Amino acid sequence: MLKVAGILTVKGGTGCIVEYFGEGAESLSATGKGTICNMGAEIGATTSTFGYDDSMRRYLAATGRQDVVDAADKIAEHLTGDAEVYANPEQYFDQLIEINLSELTPHLNGPFTPDLATPVSEFRAKAEANGWPLEVEWALIGSCTNSSYEDLSRAASIVEDAVAKGVKPKAILGINPGSEQVKFTAERDGFLDSFRKFENARIFTNACGPCIGQWDREGAEKERKIQLFTLSTETLQKEPMEIQYYAFVASPEMVAAVAISGRLDFNPITDTLTNEAGEQIKLDEPKGYELPSKGFAVDDNGYQAPSEDGSSVVVNVSPTSDRLQLLEEFPAWDGKNITGAKVLIKAFGKCTTDHISMAGAMVEIQRSP
Numbered sequence: 333m334l335k336v337a338g339i340l341t342v343k344g345g346t347g348c349i350v351e352y353f354g355e356g357a358e359s360l361s362a363t364g365k366g367t368i369c370n371m372g373a374e375i376g377a378t379t380s381t382f383g384y385d386d387s388m389r390r391y392l393a394a395t396g397r398q399d400v401v402d403a404a405d406k407i408a409e410h411l412t413g414d415a416e417v418y419a420n421p422e423q424y425f426d427q428l429i430e431i432n433l434s435e436l437t438p439h440l441n442g443p444f445t446p447d448l449a450t451p452v453s454e455f456r457a458k459a460e461a462n463g464w465p466l467e468v469e470w471a472l473i474g475s476c477t478n479s480s481y482e483d484l485s486r487a488a489s490i491v492e493d494a495v496a497k498g499v500k501p502k503a504i505l506g507i508n509p510g511s512e513q514v515k516f517t518a519e520r521d522g523f524l525d526s527f528r529k530f531e532n533a534r535i536f537t538n539a540c541g542p543c544i545g546q547w548d549r550e551g552a553e554k555e556r557k558i559q560l561f562t563l564s565t566e567t568l569q570k571e572p573m574e575i576q577y578y579a580f581v582a583s584p585e586m587v588a589a590v591a592i593s594g595r596l597d598f599n600p601i602t603d604t605l606t607n608e609a610g611e612q613i614k615l616d617e618p619k620g621y622e623l624p625s626k627g628f629a630v631d632d633n634g635y636q637a638p639s640e641d642g643s644s645v646v647v648n649v650s651p652t653s654d655r656l657q658l659l660e661e662f663p664a665w666d667g668k669n670i671t672g673a674k675v676l677i678k679a680f681g682k683c684t685t686d687h688i689s690m691a692g693a694m695v696e697i698q699r700s701p
Contacts, residue, residue, distance in 0.1 A: 337449055346377075367478055369382070394624070439451055439582065452599045466595050482621060483584040486585050488523040491588055508537075592615070
């Protein structure tokens with residue numbers, strides 16, 4: 333997806349539906365496809381889609397939704413494109429982009445915009461030409477889409493390899509699991525213990541925090557350039573603007589490798605690291621698991637089903653609470669249009685709805701007594 337963003341830019345998908353197909357698309361996991369579709373927002377796409385296939389069947393079944401698989405299988409031919417379309421894509425699509433996944437190398441996207449895509453092999457020269465700092469202080473694996481079981485398992489394999497070879501990590505590594513189920517299962521299968529072997533690891537709750545710039549980051553008070561290396565595209569512009577932050581986006585494997593090396597220009601494919609014995613070592617290729625062999629598990633996923641008959645349910649909220657309040661009915665519209673309203677914010681350029689909502693929240697905070 334980082335490659336696609338570099339090709340289409342943040343506006344290239346505007347007004348378009350992006351459809352991924354081909355044997356490369358079929359080889360991806362369902363959670364991998366989910367990440368790609370989620371990041372369609374970074375290219376301005378109306379929506380993104382993959383055809384229904386075996387990886388989706390496996391994921392749905394593994395997460396306890398066999399009934400969805402059974403229903404989808406009955407209409408499977410309608411949940412993907414026609415063979416004729418895929419055989420002659422130039423006739424049916426406005427634009428065709430072909431990417432050979434066997435030749436695709438890791439990318440780093442950023443800073444300040446998710447479409448500035450640089451292959452890791454070219455990053456050092458580009459950083460020097462643009463004056464980007466190269467030392468990394470913080471690295472984050474996780475957001476709502478980039479922290480699946482597969483993501484964590486592959487990143488954990490990088491950390492385990494580095495620890496086994498006596499390499500001391502240089503940067504702080506944050507882990508933000510994508511859900512309570514993923515966190516519980518990753519804990520059970522030892523992946524979070526792998527990250528804890530990383531001397532500077534921080535395991536966060538599975539909630540919004542670092543990936544939207546909402547965190548008390550160590551070192552943030554330093555009045556100097558600070559680099560943040562993260563999986564979340566939202567962080568690119570949400571850190572406090574009084575300090576110049578350099579944020580980059582990469583895969584979970586690359587984030588782990590860069591955190592270990594402490595440098596953005598580290599290329600795990602070709603570069604070596606010096607271990608505590610003074611030896612030069614190379615990191616092995618990451619290994620991971622699409623789905624847990626023991627199945628997903630969770631003690632409490634945080635969901636409480638509503639009562640079948642809620643007519644007698646009373647929600648008690650203290651009238652003096654400064655955190656919660658019941659939503660009261662809005663006054664009925666008087667039939668007249670609003671006039672004389674003031675514009676609170678005008679957004680332009682590389683701005684998402686998240687930026688607008690946060691700006692609106694800040695406006696409300698400033699107005700509050």
